[in-house]
Amino acid sequence: MANNTAQIIQEKSHPMEDLLRMDRMPHIWCSGCGLGSAVTTFVEGLKKAGVSYDKTAIVSGIGCTGRVAGYLRLDSYHTTHGRAIPFATGLKLANRDLTVFVFSGDGDLFAIGGNHLIHAARRNVDINVICVNNFIYGMTGGQNAPTTPLGAYSSTAPYGNYEMPFNLVGLAAASGASYVARWTTAHARRLTNSIATAANKKGFCFIEIVSPCATVFARKNMGGTGLDLLKEFQTRAIIDHDADPTQIPLSMDNEIVCGEFVNEDRPTFWENVQGGIKNRLEKFSNWEEMQSNSRKITHKKDRKYTSSIDV
Amino acid sequence: MFQKSRLHGEFFMQGDIACAEGALAAGCRFFGGYPITPASEIAERMAMRLPLLRGVFIQYEDEIASMAGILGASWAGMKSMTATSGPGISLMNENIGLGMMMEAPCVVVNVQRGSPSTGLPTTWGQSDMMQARWGSHGDYGSISLVPNSPQEFFDLTITAFNFSEKYRLPVFLMADALVGHMTEKVVIPKVEELEIINRKYTNKTPKDYLAYDYDESLIPDFAKAGDGYRYHTTGLTHDRRGYPDMTVECQEELVPRLVNKIKNNINDISLTEEYDIERADVIVISYGITSRTILPAITMAKKKGIKVGYLRLKTVWPFPDEKIRKLSEKVAGFVVPEMNLGQISLEVERCAHNNSLVKLVPHPGGGIHKFEDVLHAIEEVVHGK
Amino acid sequence: MSELRVKISGFGGQGIILSAFIVGKAASIYDQQHSSMTQAYGPEARGGACSSQVVISSKNVEYPLVNTADVLLAMSQEGYDTFLPILKKGGILLYDTDLVENLRSHKDFIAKGIPATRFAEELGKKIVANIVMLGFATKQAKIVSPDAMKGAIADSVPSKFTDLNMKAFQAGYDYNEEQ
Structure with missing residues (x-):
């Protein structure tokens, strides 16, 4: 029976194998992690956008999300910590036919790479940045991130985080991004649409994906499995496209305001x-x-x- | 007229500008940089010239971004460059390592100032020579070229691009503030008279292509973004496919290759200039601007009847180990004047290995050596002290 | 091999660097000599002490700096005070008489003054004082040929100011101290 199942799995081709590096599976992410959903929606988004896969490049930094580039069958670049955006900027400007995505985490894009993000948004360089926000440094074992909510515990905030976190969509919008959206991994369909929109939109596009980290963030804080966290997102999330992105910070238990907050045409x-x-x-x-x-x-x-x- | 093409003819040109023109002549079409004295003139020249040559100029938010950016541009198939000074190199070093690991061709110009830290922004030094070799963490082969005049800054910029394309790595051009800000006649040949080397693109199909497969040259063939190869590249230790493979076996294959692809080609890469080496009792080894500022001391020594030879390193890294070792068996010793407190002299000492004396003539930068100091060192070596 | 080492000094904004650039260009491009020009300045763009130097040689310039000068052009008191000690015995000193007023002993030098800045003001633009000085230096110190100097000036200034600069050059070239 077990053999039979394996055979069936082997024979049946994976629906996403044209965009995933099947020879690198299984991936390194923990069970319950939101990254699987994030990658799935990305693949669906690209398909929906109708862009040429040969002309699409993906750049990642370092961290759990930094590994995304390695699993996608595109021109993929796994760069240094925090520097995916300037690398992607060079790639895009040197070949303007490319559709360039940066796929990285909150620590990579907003702590060590924060300066690059605001400057790329200010320049309105034509790249798309997807930030998976799990509120913590996962790969290195649960240290404090610039997104860790006030009071939340992390391995470098054993008495509770005493720093105000960044509001990512607010920062991107204030810096001049042409497109700014926030979804959670529970919003697969809307997130797919946002990714498709960004792929075809000129200018700097920013999408925040609020994502569960059961292994470190939840374990140090509210507890629960990835599925529990998804359910929690569903109850906390509201959709309000008209919300002012600078006024919707995230905390441990407030509403997660989702939507497409900015969608403008500015010269790139x-x-x-x-x-x-x-x-x-x-x-x-x-x-x-x-x-x-x-x-x-x-x-x-x-x-x-x-x-x-x-x- | 707006100069929409590469220049040729005779110009009275500043070193930094000659560097920018050299880059354009070599085919550089992407410049990412951040202003810093004494290298800003290179960026300014590129800002003016590149857009008219269908190139890209971008002033990044810092040097870290600049270095990452030129790697990105290199993967898109453009020859790319950045220019900075010591403090900027310190910031770039992590991504220079990424360039070495990913094997991305590009050129990094360091117009050296007096160091450490902010040091002497408007005057010169040569104290970043070891940083150029060992600046980024880990083992990798690297190439550093050192010009001593605006003309040579032009010429070696082209050579730097050629080496970077041929051997697939970031190549350092180690100028200094005096050469960078010096203005002299620069002769720019016609494009067709220049030897320009371009990276070797793969002729394999995407199905057969492995991003880091190599032959006896140890240098993988290149495929640029957007050409349908859809391969992966990473700063992690990787296999021939470019996939992360963090095993000892993979590390044992990859890292020595990064070192050996340069080491095996030292005869091609090592550029030197020699005068009166054959009959010399003492050889002055020098590089960059120091090779000009100490010349009066050599003349003085010759007037005193001392047999002085003179070896100028245009390529400092890889260091010409074998050449120095052979010379050390024939001469009483070497005198190494440099504008730091002893960096390349250590390499000379290593190669001379007790065969002969090595005398460093140090200078902390910002000025030039006293001729008497160099002369004194030459005399000491001749007298076996 | 003949070598001429020229030091030009003044303050930022007077065109001290440009002057050396013009001299170097005149020598290397128009006179088919070799020349090397270097500069020294403080971090400020304007107002600080400023000096530049050119080495002109019939052969490749090996040593590019000026430790002892054959010719010194002084366009400020500070420049005069700082660099007179490096002017070699028998060297030529040319200075702006309105800007260098506290003179030291000139018995070891050939010293000549010119009210370059005043001439420039009379021509309508104070900024061309350096060109007046270059005209004076072309005649009195023969640093480069007059044609070379004029060619290099024309190359190095905005075209709409060519006439003005040529007049400035001529004013300096024709000036005779004894008049």
């Missing part, structure tokens, strides 16, 4: 580069003249800088 980094060159070349016949007249150029007055949600 590369569009601004092209516009700037065109503008200067039309005005001046040579470099020297351009240099000596640099102060006379007036900035366009109609340029809008907005990051608010009411659009």
Whole structure:
């Protein structure tokens, strides 16, 4: 019987094998971890987006989520801790035909890599960042993260975390991202849609995935299995697309406000580069003249800088 | 006119600018950097020139991002470069290691200043030479080229790109503030007169391609992002597929290969300039700007009848072990003036290995050696002290 | 082999670096000599003490710095005070008479003054004082040929100011102390 089952599993091809590296399975993640769902929704999202897999690249940093790149059958780059975004920026700018995703964790993207995230959002460079937020450093054994809720326990906060956590969607929106959304791993369908939207949207897109970590975060705090945590997400989550992303921080027990908070069209980094060159070349016949007249150029007055949600 | 092509002709050009032009001539089309004295002129020149050559210039938020960014651009198939000074290299070192491990071709320029820490931002030093060799953690082969004039800064920038493409690694260009800010005549040949090497792309199909498979050259063939190869690359110890494989066996195969792919090609990579070596009793070994600032001392010694030879290292890493070892059997000793308190002199000592004397003439940077000090060291070596 | 070591000193904003650049360019590109130009400045962009130097040689310039100068152009009191000691015996000192007022003994040098900044103001732009000084140096110290200097100046300044700079060069070139 057991043999028979194995045979059936072996013969039947996996529905996602065109995008997963089946030769690397099983993956390293714990049972109950949200990363499996996150990867599944990502694959579904890509399929839905209709982008060319050959022209899609994925870049990860270090950590549990940092391993995502290694399981996806795309051009995949597993870089250093915190540096996935600048790496992806270089990749995208050097080949603008690519669709570039960064898939990494909250510690990687907002602690060690926090500066890169806000600057990439400010530049509106055309990459998509997916942040799996599990409120803790999982791979290294449960240390404090910049997302760990106030008062929560971690292995480096044995008396409870005494730092205010970052509100990731608020930070991304305030920094100028073109698209900002938050979902939990319990929102598979909506998350899939968000990933498809980001894949086809120009500019800097940011998606936070609130994800359960049963092995360390739950064990040190409320306890429970991955499934328990998912159920908890379902009861705590509300969907409000009109919410101000800067006003919806997460804590241990408040509402998890989900939705697409920002979806705007702003000129991207590369569009601004092209516009700037065109503008200067039309005005001046040579470099020297351009240099000596640099102060006379007036900035366009109609340029809008907005990051608010009411659009 | 806006210069929309590569330059050629004679120019009175600053070293930093010559470096930028050298990069463009070599085919560099991506520059990611962060301003720092005395390397900012390279970024400024690239900012002006690259967009008109369909290239990409980006001023990143810091040097860490700059280094990560040029690796990304390299994987997209563009020749890429960053330029900084000591403090910036200190920040880049982790990702330089990633470049060594992933084997991403790119060029890292260090216009050295007086160090440590913030040191002397506007004046020069040569105290980052060991950092260039051992800066990132772990074992890996590395290449450092050291120019001593704006012309050579141009020439060696092209060489640096050629080596980086050929051997697939980040290559260091170790200039200094004096060379970087010095202006001299620079002759830029026509593009077709330059020898430009490009990385070897795989001719295998995606199905047969293994990202880190190699032949006796020890250098894997390249496939860039977006070409359908869909392979994995990682900073973790990896197998020939590029998959993480954290076993001793895999480590034993990978790390020696990273070292040996450079070591085995030392004859191709090691560039030196020699004068009066054959009949010399004492050889002055020098590199970079020091090779020019100590020349009056050599002239003084010759006037005194001392047989002085002169060896200039244009490639400092990999170090020409065998060459120095052979010379050490023939001469009374070596004099090594350098603008640090003893870095390359240690390498000379290692190779001379009690065969002959090695005298360091140190200088902490920011100025130049006193000719008398160098002369004195030459005399001491001749007299066997 | 003949070598000429020129030191130019003043304060930031006077075009001290540009002056050395022009001299070096005149020598290496227009006179087919070899030259090496280096600079020294404080961290501030304007107002601090500033000096630049050029070595002109018939052969490749091996040693690029100026420890002893054959020619010193002084455009500030501080520059004069700092660098007069490195001017070699028999060397040529050229200074701005309005900016260098406390003079020391010049018995070891050939010393000549010119009110370069005042001339520049009369021409309408104080900024060209350095070009007046270069004209003066071309005539009095023969650092490069007049044609080379004019060519290098024209190359190095914005084209709409070429005429003004040529006038400045000529004013310096034609100036005779004894007038």
